Amino acid sequence: MKNIALIALIFFITGCANTTDSPQPDNQASHPGYQVNSQHPSQSQSERVRFLILHYTAANDAESLRLLSQGTVSAHYLVPGTGSPLLNQSTVYQLVAEDKRAWHAGVSEWRGRTHLNDSSIGIEIVNLGYKKSSKSLEWYPWDGRQINLVARLARDIIKRYDITPDRVLGHSDVAPTRKVDPGPLFPWQQLAEMGIGAWPDSSTIRHYLAGRAPDDRGSVRNIQIDLARYGYAIPQTGILDALTQQTITAFQMHFRPSDYSGKADAETEAIAAALVAKYHPDSQILRHPPESDMDI
Structure with missing residues (x-):
């Protein structure tokens, strides 16, 4: 009788151990008080980092x-x-x-x-x-x-x-x-x-210069439109106001650092158009809700 009880106890302990230690399926994860099944990942997702x-x-x-x-x-x-x-x-x-x-x-x-x-x-x-x-x-x-x-x-x-x-x-x-x-x-x-970041094609810049000298006067309105299409937050006024000039300066420091005076010249206009043509030919400005504001 004692032998039977001992055998039953061994089977009980073994059964508990197998239950506890049994491997989880690849799509199943255990958490305190609940299980997570990841068998059906949504196709509607993307990386947080953009x-x-x-x-x-x-x-x-x-x-x-x-x-x-x-x-x-x-x-x-x-x-x-x-x-x-x-x-x-x-x-x-x-x-x-x-x-x-x-x-x-x-x-x-x-x-x-x-x-x-x-x-x-x-x-x-x-x-x-x-x-x-x-x-x-x-x-x-x-x-x-x-x-x-x-x-x-x-x-x-x-x-x-x-x-x-x-x-x-x-x-x-x-x-x-x-x-x-x-x-x-x-x-x-x-x-x-080296494959890191954007840069305009020189032939496309020449195309948009259309025979003008680089320091000829450019169209403020065209620059505002194309900088917005490319990504910059810039007024759409057709006027070289302070905000527009600051944004042009930032753009020039990136893409035409030899002269970042903020002037709306023909070369700046051509570079902006060349970038849009290369990276956003059918662009639309999208709006997203605000989130956080901390920075250095």
């Missing part, structure tokens, strides 16, 4: 790390400066996980989508930005090692989230009335040639 936004920190390495890790602003990644030994080791800081929101873009807009913190990854790069001279701004140069490291990091992010070239942006592109980083010395064309 944009990659590049910045300079306007501070040295130590201050940049302090501001971005202990302050009220943040970024997903920080690329070290020229004097950091990490740069020679091709090492970047990850300060925020990619599935978390970092506070780097602030009040921002691109193609009607606002508050881009919620849909972007931010890369801060250690660079002092500029210093003011008696006549103009003097911009600090970029270290080629930084650019190569940014390129490797950006290429990986772009591939992971399938970010289109026109959504690789500078802070000044998405906040042109507030920000100027990463500035006119940032090598956007070099990065585009």
